[in-house]
Each structure stands twice: as C-alpha cells, then as structure tokens.
Amino acid sequence: MQVACQRIADPCLQPKNVYVRIGTFQPADTGSLGKDSLLPNPIVGYAETNQVIYIGGKKVKDFYMQVSPMKDSVKWFITPDSTMAALDTITLYYQRNLVFLSKSCGYTYNYVINDYKYTFNRIDSVKLINGNIDGKADVQHVKIFY
Amino acid sequence: MFSMSKYFTSILFLLFSFNLHAQDDEDETDKPAAIDSFYQLRIGFDISKPIITNFVPERQAYEFELDFFRKKDIYYVLDAGWGRGYQDSSYLNYSSSNTFFKAGINKGLFTRLFPNDWDQAFVGVRYALAFIERSEARYTIFDSFWGNINGTIPGKNLTAHWLELTGGVRVELVRGIFTGWTIRGKFLLNGKQFKDLPPPYVAGYGRGDKNSIFDFNFYISYAIRWKKKGL
Numbered sequence: 001m002q003v004a005c006q007r008i009a010d011p012c013l014q015p016k017n018v019y020v021r022i023g024t025f026q027p028a029d030t031g032s033l034g035k036d037s038l039l040p041n042p043i044v045g046y047a048e049t050n051q052v053i054y055i056g057g058k059k060v061k062d063f064y065m066q067v068s069p070m071k072d073s074v075k076w077f078i079t080p081d082s083t084m085a086a087l088d089t090i091t092l093y094y095q096r097n098l099v100f101l102s103k104s105c106g107y108t109y110n111y112v113i114n115d116y117k118y119t120f121n122r123i124d125s126v127k128l129i130n131g132n133i134d135g136k137a138d139v140q141h142v143k144i145f146y
Numbered sequence: 147m148f149s150m151s152k153y154f155t156s157i158l159f160l161l162f163s164f165n166l167h168a169q170d171d172e173d174e175t176d177k178p179a180a181i182d183s184f185y186q187l188r189i190g191f192d193i194s195k196p197i198i199t200n201f202v203p204e205r206q207a208y209e210f211e212l213d214f215f216r217k218k219d220i221y222y223v224l225d226a227g228w229g230r231g232y233q234d235s236s237y238l239n240y241s242s243s244n245t246f247f248k249a250g251i252n253k254g255l256f257t258r259l260f261p262n263d264w265d266q267a268f269v270g271v272r273y274a275l276a277f278i279e280r281s282e283a284r285y286t287i288f289d290s291f292w293g294n295i296n297g298t299i300p301g302k303n304l305t306a307h308w309l310e311l312t313g314g315v316r317v318e319l320v321r322g323i324f325t326g327w328t329i330r331g332k333f334l335l336n337g338k339q340f341k342d343l344p345p346p347y348v349a350g351y352g353r354g355d356k357n358s359i360f361d362f363n364f365y366i367s368y369a370i371r372w373k374k375k376g377l
C-alpha cells in the first residue's frame with residue numbers, strides 16, 4: 001500500500017505496452033499508397049477470445065491492436081460495417097524479443113512480424129508496411145485495403 | 147536540501163583553504179629550498195557515502211583514498227572500496243556487489259609556501275576498474291489483457307572501467323588530520339555491456355545505467371610524514 005510521503009525510488013514513467021497500428025484504405029487510382037478509408041461502423045477484436053476492441057458508433061480509419069506476449073501468432077477479426085456475417089480475419093505470425101527498458105520499468109516484449117494471412121470476404125488486400133513492433137510513435141504497421 | 151548543503155560546505159572549505167594561504171603569507175619565514183623536504187602518505191575515508199546510504203538504502207558504498215606526496219605539486223593517488231546495490235520493485239528485482247580500484251594523480255593548483263603548508267586545492271585524473279557480481283534478476287511484465295509474465299535473467303560477472311576528472315580541496319585541521327571534498331566527472335568506457343541489464347549501483351562509479359556521472363566525496367584523512375634523506 002502506498003502512503004503519503006513514501007519514497008518510491010525511480011518510478012516507472014514510460015509506457016511499456018506496444019501496439020500494432022492498422023490503417024484502412026481504398027486503393028488509389030495510381031501508386032500503391034492508397035486513400036484513407038473511414039469505416040462506417042467497424043467491429044474489430046481478437047478471434048481467439050472473441051473479445052471486441054472496437055465496436056461501431058463512429059467512423060474510424062486507425063486501430064491499435066496488441067499481440068500476445070505468450071504466443072507466436074495472433075488472429076483478429078474485422079468487419080467494416082457491423083455485418084457480422086461477413087467477418088474477415090487477419091493472422092500475424094511474429095517473433096517475440098524480450099527488451100530491457102530501464103531499472104525502474106524492467107522488461108517488455110517487442111515483436112517482429114514474419115508473416116501474415118487474411119481472409120477476403122470484404123477485404124481486398126492486406127499489406128505489411130513495417131514489421132517492427134517496438135513502440136515507436138507514428139509508425140503504421142499494417143494497411144488493410146477495401 | 148541535501149545538494150544545497152553540499153555546495154555550501156564546498157564553498158566554505160574552498161574559502162577556508164584560501165584564507166589559510168593568506169595567513170601563511172604573512173608568517174612566511176622558511177626558505178623555498180626546504181619546502182619539499184618531507185614525504186607525506188595520507189589515507190582518507192569518504193564519510194558521505196555511509197550517510198547517503200541512510201537515506202538511499204539501495205546504494206551502499208565504502209570508499210577509501212590513499213595519496214602520496216613525493217615532490218612539487220604532484221600527488222600519486224590510489225582509491226579503493228566496495229559496495230552493493232539493489233533494485234526492488236514490482237517490475238524488477240535483483241542486486242549487485244562490487245569492488246573497485248582507481249589510480250591517478252592530483253596536481254596542486256597553488257604553490258606550497260612553506261614545509262608545513264599541506265592545504266591544497268587540486269585537479270586530477272583517474273583510471274578506474276570495478277569487478278561486479280550481478281545477481282539473477284526476476285522480472286514481471288504486467289499485462290491486464292493477456293496476463294502477467296514472470297521470468298528470470300541469469301546472474302553475470304562484469305567488469306567496468308572508466309575515466310575520472312577530479313577537483314577538490316584538502317585542509318589540515320590539526321597536525322596530520324585533514325578534511326576536504328573531491329568532485330568527480332566520471333566517463334564509463336565500456337557501457338555497452340550494461341545495455342541488457344546494468345548493475346543497480348556500482349560502488350566507486352554510481353548508477354550502472356549512466357554513461358557519465360557527476361559525483362562527490364567528502365573525506366576525513368590521516369597523514370604521516372617523514373623527512374627525505376639527505377635534506
């Protein structure tokens with residue numbers, strides 16, 4: 001139990017969790033970058049646990065998902081407009097790397113995505129942009145094209 | 147508060163040492179040729195580190211300094227000591243212990259004015275070596291979504307070496323008894339090996355996860371002197 005004036009040596013002040021940033025896109029007329037695509041009423045979650053992380057209500061184009069530090073793969077489900085009958089799944093296969101953060105924060109896991117597969121009920125294609133999941137800000141890792 | 151008193155004490159001793167030199171000038175009677183007529187061997191103990199341990203128990207150090215005056219303004223210096231440190235949090239739990247040795251010189255900033263003038267202000271340099279024993283580390287990665295993960299990192303023996311730039315003063319309070327401070331800028335030369343898991347604390351250096359450190363010592367010292375042969 002923490003009490004007032006108790007000295008905490010070197011408190012951990014940095015974020016420890018890392019996320020996979022997923023963007024949704026429409027194919028562009030030229031090039032391969034794609035145009036941002038706001039999903040009208042998306043539902044996104046973890047397939048193995050049936051746990052929903054994002055559920056409709058507003059238009060979004062970026063999702064932040066976690067991968068499991070206990071396994072070497074993770075499977076997500078995603079649907080752009082709450083049509084549960086037309087769910088797609090995306091499976092990432094990755095390598096886990098134990099990383100020392102600091103004395104006060106201890107360790108965390110970073111990940112390197114080696115492979116991925118997906119279904120294409122509604123999805124046109126998926127592209128892995130950056131496979132290093134290491135907590136760097138403003139890095140998009142996966143692009144989903146509809 | 148602690149750092150304020152440190153700087154206050156430092157300034158006080160600096161001024162005190164200048165003051166003694168000023169008084170000595172007025173009483174000067176000895177000839178310059180006799181100034182270097184004695185050797186001096188001095189051993190000091192850093193009293194600040196045990197005091198700090200009372201407030202920061204995860205850092206424990208005992209530091210000694212041996213210096214030898216042979217001639218002119220040069221003092222040959224050996225430092226040695228030991229200590230231990232630990233990190234005890236919900237994320238990480240491990241400890242380390244080490245011994246250290248330093249060798250170098252101090253050069254007096256002011257010319258000695260007479261044979262009994264042993265007060266000094268100095269700058270110096272050291273090369274330092276520490277032998278570190280790091281224990282097995284137990285870590286926990288807290289994850290409210292997937293569940294917590296516990297693990298261990300094996301213990302390891304490490305060697306650290308670093309350079310120091312020093313400066314300070316010594317004042318002889320009564321015959322043979324000195325006090326004074328040394329400030330030290332420390333620059334770790336092989337910090338790369340600590341990247342995976344640095345020792346929590348390295349006696350003689352400081353935090354193992356820093357590549358450069360500013361530190362200080364406050365010594366109580368005892369000196370013995372003997373006359374040079376042929377003088």
